[in-house]
Amino acid sequence: MTQNAIVSKTKSGINRDITVPQKPLAAAAAGGYIPIPRRRVLKNLEINAWVDSMRSSSPTNSKSTSSLAEEHSTWILRHPSALDMFEQIMDASRGKQIVMFLDYDGTLSPIVDDPDRAFMSDSMRRTVRKLARCFPTAIVTGRCKDKVYNFVRLAELYYAGSHGMDIQGPTRTSKYSNKDKGEPVLFQPASEFLPMIDEVYHQLVEKMKSIPGAMVENNKFCCSVHFRCVDEKKWSELAQEVRSVLKEYPKLRLNQGRKVLEIRPSIKWDKGKALEFLLESLGFANCNDVFPVYIGDDKTDEDAFKKLRDRGQGFGILVSKFPKDTTASYSLQEPNEVMDFLQRLVEWKQVSLRLRTRSRV
Numbered sequence: 001m002t003q004n005a006i007v008s009k010t011k012s013g014i015n016r017d018i019t020v021p022q023k024p025l026a027a028a029a030a031g032g033y034i035p036i037p038r039r040r041v042l043k044n045l046e047i048n049a050w051v052d053s054m055r056s057s058s059p060t061n062s063k064s065t066s067s068l069a070e071e072h073s074t075w076i077l078r079h080p081s082a083l084d085m086f087e088q089i090m091d092a093s094r095g096k097q098i099v100m101f102l103d104y105d106g107t108l109s110p111i112v113d114d115p116d117r118a119f120m121s122d123s124m125r126r127t128v129r130k131l132a133r134c135f136p137t138a139i140v141t142g143r144c145k146d147k148v149y150n151f152v153r154l155a156e157l158y159y160a161g162s163h164g165m166d167i168q169g170p171t172r173t174s175k176y177s178n179k180d181k182g183e184p185v186l187f188q189p190a191s192e193f194l195p196m197i198d199e200v201y202h203q204l205v206e207k208m209k210s211i212p213g214a215m216v217e218n219n220k221f222c223c224s225v226h227f228r229c230v231d232e233k234k235w236s237e238l239a240q241e242v243r244s245v246l247k248e249y250p251k252l253r254l255n256q257g258r259k260v261l262e263i264r265p266s267i268k269w270d271k272g273k274a275l276e277f278l279l280e281s282l283g284f285a286n287c288n289d290v291f292p293v294y295i296g297d298d299k300t301d302e303d304a305f306k307k308l309r310d311r312g313q314g315f316g317i318l319v320s321k322f323p324k325d326t327t328a329s330y331s332l333q334e335p336n337e338v339m340d341f342l343q344r345l346v347e348w349k350q351v352s353l354r355l356r357t358r359s360r361v
């Protein structure tokens with residue numbers, strides 16, 4: 001018997017796997033006047049759980065303005081703005097090597113309806129380029145590595161695509177490429193899943209043809225079904241179609257992002273593991289003098305925030321305008337604030353280099 005899991009935000013926790021049972025549940029079948037075959041009842045329950053989870057994936061403004069404001073002010077006390085806390089953050093990093101990890105969508109580029117047009121602004125690109133001259137910098141994303149590279153176009157960065165399942169080091173020599181090992185960083189822990197993902201992608205493309213606004217994106221080692229432009233009345237149909245494909249692939253699992261269902265191999269690898277791998281590649285394994293900073297906006301970024309908490313190093317920054325359950329320590333509201341924060345980091349580094357040079361003279 002197969003089980004597909006959907007990762008959902010719940011009141012009590014984050015990234016909770018809702019494993020939807022496919023075993024008969026007596027209680028579910030009882031109580032209805034119209035005799036519905038048990039299997040159909042169960043399927044409906046499962047689909048309803050999926051749709052609920054899809055609804056909660058992007059917070060809506062259904063609450064009153066005053067209760068939203070109250071919720072936000074309580075939340076911000078627990079996750080203060082990284083801009084407001086800049087000095088304290090920098091004090092904590094003193095004497096340590098800062099390493100930067102940046103998610104792409106919703107972090108470096110604003111969320112837009114068409115995933116193929118999620119461009120990064122030139123000013124953001126200039127800022128990230130300057131940042132990479134100051135600190136080792138990696139892009140960690142659910143996107144296909146080559147696709148995100150085409151958006152970012154900075155050869156001096158590390159890239160971890162497909163939720164960290166496709167890692168590549170800088171293609172242009174930078175002072176942070178791992179020169180010591182003599183070979184470029186390259187790691188693909190899910191390569192055996194490539195044909196399966198491709199097969200599933202094509203099946204999903206076929207299924208989604210009947211759902212206006214749905215879009216399937218091939219992210220190489222995972223794929224995304226976008227429902228941002230799908231009428232909410234059609235979400236249940238979309239979930240059923242995705243389920244019908246996935247039930248034939250028990251080695252795949254389902255995660256949920258911002259108006260997107262993400263299908264990926266069920267291997268123990270995520271953005272947190274990718275962060276750890278990159279730190280090791282950069283020579284910071286078992287090192288206390290490193291200060292990793294991870295900035296991201298989505299549920300899959302929570303794995304990286306949690307990794308930093310577990311390691312007791314650096315911190316995570318969640319990009320969100322709304323209160324969300326998160327393991328990140330700080331927050332920023334939107335990509336523009338991310339750019340301001342990165343810019344301040346660059347300036348801080350330049351000032352400290354100048355001071356160091358002056359003190360040597």
Ligand SMILES: O=P(O)(O)OC[C@H]1O[C@H](O[C@H]2O[C@H](CO)[C@@H](O)[C@H](O)[C@H]2O)[C@H](O)[C@@H](O)[C@@H]1O
Pocket residue numbers: 103104105106110111112113114115118140141142143217219224226228257258259260262298300
């Ligand atoms: O890890 P990320 O870089 O945050 O990737 C997660 C998903 O990001 C993209 O989708 C999101 O951004 C789109 C463009 O703004 C938006 O249309 C969509 O609703 C968002 O979910 C990407 O297209 C997906 O493949 C990634 O899974």
